[in-house]
Amino acid sequence: MNTMQVLKAMANETRMEILTLLLRHNYCVRALANELDFSEATISQHLKILREAGLLIGEKRGYFMHYDVEKTALIELAREIEALAGIEREGCHPKLRSDCPVELKPSCHKKGTCDEETIEFCHGKEADRE
Amino acid sequence: MNTMQVLKAMANETRMEILTLLLRHNYCVRALANELDFSEATISQHLKILREAGLLIGEKRGYFMHYDVEKTALIELAREIEALAGIEREGCHPKLRSDCPVELKPSCHKKGTCDEETIEFCHGKEADRE
DNA sequence: TATTTAATTAGGTCAATACTTAATTAAATG
DNA sequence: CATTTAATTAAGTATTGACCTAATTAAATA
Incomplete structure (x- = not known):
């Protein structure tokens, strides 16, 4: 499913x-057109x-x-959305992100807690930043 | 929920x-902009x-x-979609549709099985039909 | 309280989407 | 096998949506 x-x-x-x-009724195309104007x-x-x-x-x-709703597609979509809700925050564990430049980012985004490399990773190069 | x-x-x-x-990481707006270009x-x-x-x-x-995903909204959406999949066909029971003109429509949409009133209900007025 | 800074909003452009009517298609039927 | 008929496709238009840069806002900090 896409x-x-x-x-x-x-x-x-x-x-x-x-x-x-x-889902409720077996309309033909013209009947749908009539119903929905x-x-x-x-x-x-x-x-x-x-x-x-x-x-x-x-x-x-x-x-x-006559068209029928493919209910399995609806159920599959519902499962996919549930799966999204099941995703867990990774925090900022460099182990899980090979491109993360810091070993630990305990209280990031409090001014001064991140070094320049970290800031660049999170917010882009200094030149693009101001 | 809308x-x-x-x-x-x-x-x-x-x-x-x-x-x-x-869902995975606590990006600020600029970090998202960088990630997604x-x-x-x-x-x-x-x-x-x-x-x-x-x-x-x-x-x-x-x-x-910093933004957090409201996971309950995702779960609610999944439930709504599941509920759609749970809707049952009503067939064509006039009892359930006060505007249905027929008592029973056993094999509708086989030519000749519906009277003019039924056809009008399903497909519009004769004048609009040809 | 003035300054700094991230985020948002404003304003404008271009592409995609949702309609219309008219023409075409393809299946059922006489 | 010609005709009928519902559905689809084509072609055109108007609206909506997604993006940009520039201007503005509002909160944190010096």
């Missing part, structure tokens, strides 16, 4: 409404974005296209 | 990178969007602003 693509697909009011409508072309374009993100699968029934 | 606002805040590569950086102004604007969505809280330490 998390970014899924988030972008969901980060739009109309597409979220399409998702919730399709947009042109069929607009809805079709939104459906494409949702489909390409893996949030919908389409099926043709008679003349009509 | 789910839409949180999704919009997260649906951007730079902001997601900011989030993951801040954007101007401080740009990072500040992204931080504002994340803050207003409730994904960050800021704290001033000495001269520096």
Whole structure:
């Protein structure tokens, strides 16, 4: 799953409404257009974005296209976001950051506690700083 | 929580990178700008969007602003997305939709199975249809 | 209390996104 | 196999979003 693509697909009011409508009811494209008061072309374009993100699968029934929400994609997204919340602060342990110039940074960002090299690491070269 | 606002805040590569950086390390604004190779102004604007969505809280330490990720917001978002996945299809039960014109729609969208009123409900007025 | 300094906001540019209508496509049906 | 019809794609426009530099703000410190 491309998390970014899924988030972008969901980060739009109309597409979220399409998702919730399709979760509850089996609308065709025109019915969605009627419900949401947009042109069929607009809805079709939104459906494409949702489909390409893996949030919908389409099926043709008679003349009509019907879309189903791929619930596993939603669950996977929820897991990914939970995983983010599970990330722990590393503090400033140089062991975990091979590019960290200091051995220990006990009270950084109190003026005077960091040497020039540390300040450069955290805030850039002196020339760019003022 | 405003789910839409949180999704919009997260649906951007730079902001997601900011989030993951801040989950792991206590960067100030300039350090984030250095890591991500954007101007401080740009990072500040992204931080504002994340803050207003409730994904960050800021704290001033000495001269520096430090932001922490509001993990509860992430967990809440994950729950909301899971809740979406939990929504069940209503089929087409007129009892659940007071505006549904039919008593039962057993095999709708097979030509001829819906009367004119049903078709109008699903697909709009005849005049708008051709 | 004047100065220093990081962060933010203002103002402007360019690219991406969300719409529209019109044209096209592709599948179902007579 | 020609016709019908829903959906999609194309083309164009207007809005929104992401970036920049420059100006401003507000807090810490001398």
